Amino acid sequence: MDRAEGMEAPRIDFPAMEGAPVIARWLGLAPRFDVMATLEKGPICYTTLLGKRIYFVNDAEYVKRILLDNVANYPKSVTYRNNLRPFLGDGLLIAEGEFWKRQRRLAQPAFHLRRLKVLAGAMADCATRMSATWEHGRVIDVMAAMNAVTMDIVARTLFGADLSGDIRAVYDAMTVLGEETGRIRPTAFFELPGFVTRPRGRAFAEAVATLDAIVNNMVSERRADMEKGGAPRDDLLHMLLEARDEDTGQGMTDRQLRDELVTLFLAGHETTAIALTWTFHLLAQHPRVEGLVRAEVDEVLGERAAPSFDDLERLPYARMVAEEAMRLYPPAYVFSRRAAGEDRLGPYRMPAGAHIVISPYALHRRPDYWPEPGGFWPERFAPGARTDRPKMAYLPFGGGPRICIGNSFAMMEHAIVLASVAPRWRLESIPGREVKTEPRITLRPRGGLPMRLLRRQGPA
Numbered sequence: 001m002d003r004a005e006g007m008e009a010p011r012i013d014f015p016a017m018e019g020a021p022v023i024a025r026w027l028g029l030a031p032r033f034d035v036m037a038t039l040e041k042g043p044i045c046y047t048t049l050l051g052k053r054i055y056f057v058n059d060a061e062y063v064k065r066i067l068l069d070n071v072a073n074y075p076k077s078v079t080y081r082n083n084l085r086p087f088l089g090d091g092l093l094i095a096e097g098e099f100w101k102r103q104r105r106l107a108q109p110a111f112h113l114r115r116l117k118v119l120a121g122a123m124a125d126c127a128t129r130m131s132a133t134w135e136h137g138r139v140i141d142v143m144a145a146m147n148a149v150t151m152d153i154v155a156r157t158l159f160g161a162d163l164s165g166d167i168r169a170v171y172d173a174m175t176v177l178g179e180e181t182g183r184i185r186p187t188a189f190f191e192l193p194g195f196v197t198r199p200r201g202r203a204f205a206e207a208v209a210t211l212d213a214i215v216n217n218m219v220s221e222r223r224a225d226m227e228k229g230g231a232p233r234d235d236l237l238h239m240l241l242e243a244r245d246e247d248t249g250q251g252m253t254d255r256q257l258r259d260e261l262v263t264l265f266l267a268g269h270e271t272t273a274i275a276l277t278w279t280f281h282l283l284a285q286h287p288r289v290e291g292l293v294r295a296e297v298d299e300v301l302g303e304r305a306a307p308s309f310d311d312l313e314r315l316p317y318a319r320m321v322a323e324e325a326m327r328l329y330p331p332a333y334v335f336s337r338r339a340a341g342e343d344r345l346g347p348y349r350m351p352a353g354a355h356i357v358i359s360p361y362a363l364h365r366r367p368d369y370w371p372e373p374g375g376f377w378p379e380r381f382a383p384g385a386r387t388d389r390p391k392m393a394y395l396p397f398g399g400g401p402r403i404c405i406g407n408s409f410a411m412m413e414h415a416i417v418l419a420s421v422a423p424r425w426r427l428e429s430i431p432g433r434e435v436k437t438e439p440r441i442t443l444r445p446r447g448g449l450p451m452r453l454l455r456r457q458g459p460a
């Protein structure tokens with residue numbers, strides 16, 4: 001070890017690809033890259049892929065340096081561009097530098113507390129409309145149902161649009177995109193032409209075309225409405241349409257607008273849907289916790305069907321349940337960065353050009369941060385519970401300046417959907433059906449999540 005330069009992190013074999021011939025790995029034929037396999041490998045380790053170093057950083061202090069303290073040295077990685085750009089374009093999630101700053105400033109006001117307060121009623125309407133279609137004894141795919149409701153919520157609250165007719169098409173498009181882009185090929189780690197890093201088939205092109213058509217339609221309807229002198233709406237779509245560059249006075253190009261809308265639309269519904277889906281699964285497995293949620297919601301709501309914004313602070317247990325569910329199953333279970341220049345993480349050297357993988361899933365299951373990490377125990381998040389855990393040991397929404405813009409929106413939506421369903425319905429697991437994770441771009445349950453709907457002898 002050279003003390004001045006820092007220690008080398010331990011080297012491991014490429015996760016889940018050990019033993020596969022190089023050519024098979026290159027073509028993406030080898031078993032797919034499995035970030036979960038790095039979980040037990042310590043606070044930091046690296047592997048090499050054709051000379052490129054890929055680091056797995058699983059320590060809250062090192063992660064803090066990457067996401068916050070030395071954030072300028074750690075832009076988003078090339079895998080973001082290779083995997084997500086083909087359909088998200090240069091929206092907020094991928095943008096960098098001054099352009100990112102400007103776009104974030106433009107979108108941020110739509111997520112202020114003052115705005116969120118106004119949206120609670122619409123969120124509750126969407127949730128009660130969903131459960132009004134439910135029938136006692138029926139088996140539904142909870143993943144699909146939650147996707148539909150969160151999509152409905154994002155479309156209505158942020159874009160003032162009714163996309164209920166497009167729900168299935170978007171869900172199918174997302175499945176195709178998740179399927180194609182979630183399988184990280186070794187080529188995704190390199191700056192190569194798009195056709196090498198991500199050969200795209202017809203299904204992919206059709207999925208992108210579906211999303212483009214929906215978003216373009218939404219924009220042209222709104223523009224037509226504005227031209228007809230329709231009253232200006234106080235929503236995100238309006239803000240983005242009206243946004244002007246401070247220096248040039250220019251609005252966004254149609255392409256930029258499309259990229260932001262597709263990004264917000266996709267980032268804004270699938271993740272919350274996954275958080276809700278795992279929550280219902282966990283509640284079905286833990287009747288004690290389910291009973292506590294129901295008691296809290298019954299007491300706060302009484303005869304009412306759904307909570308208001310002001311009710312939310314009186315539902316602390318429901319919030320703790322959401323936090324604990326996202327600890328065990330963080331929907332964005334992995335994200336990545338690039339080390340632009342050399343750096344030190346604690347005693348370890350981080351070389352310039354390295355690719356860095358951060359996994360909230362792995363951090364959330366470290367036993368020194370989370371005693372009995374596999375247990376579902378919402379009390380961990382009780383106000384006043386253990387506070388000596390480093391802040392970045394819990395990262396469902398990322399951290400630092402690139403933290404999720406929809407963080408508070410998502411927490412509020414989760415609480416409203418849960419509190420609208422819990423008093424009237426119990427979602428029961430299907431006996432004998434094993435529930436497994438499907439790590440793609442997000443952490444969906446494999447093959448969806450069928451559950452049986454049981455109507456409760458509720459207050460209504």
Ligand code: HEM
Binds near residue numbers: 403406
């Ligand atoms: C439970 C729900 C959600 C989870 C778990 C989640 C997770 C995340 C994470 C981990 C990041 C950071 C990625 C990185 O640092 O590389 C992120 C960024 C982002 N999220 Fe979310 N998200 C959720 C809900 C939402 C919602 C509701 C919206 C919008 C309506 C949204 C929009 C975005 C955007 C635009 C970014 C990029 C922000 C930037 O770089 O400035 N997300 N999200």
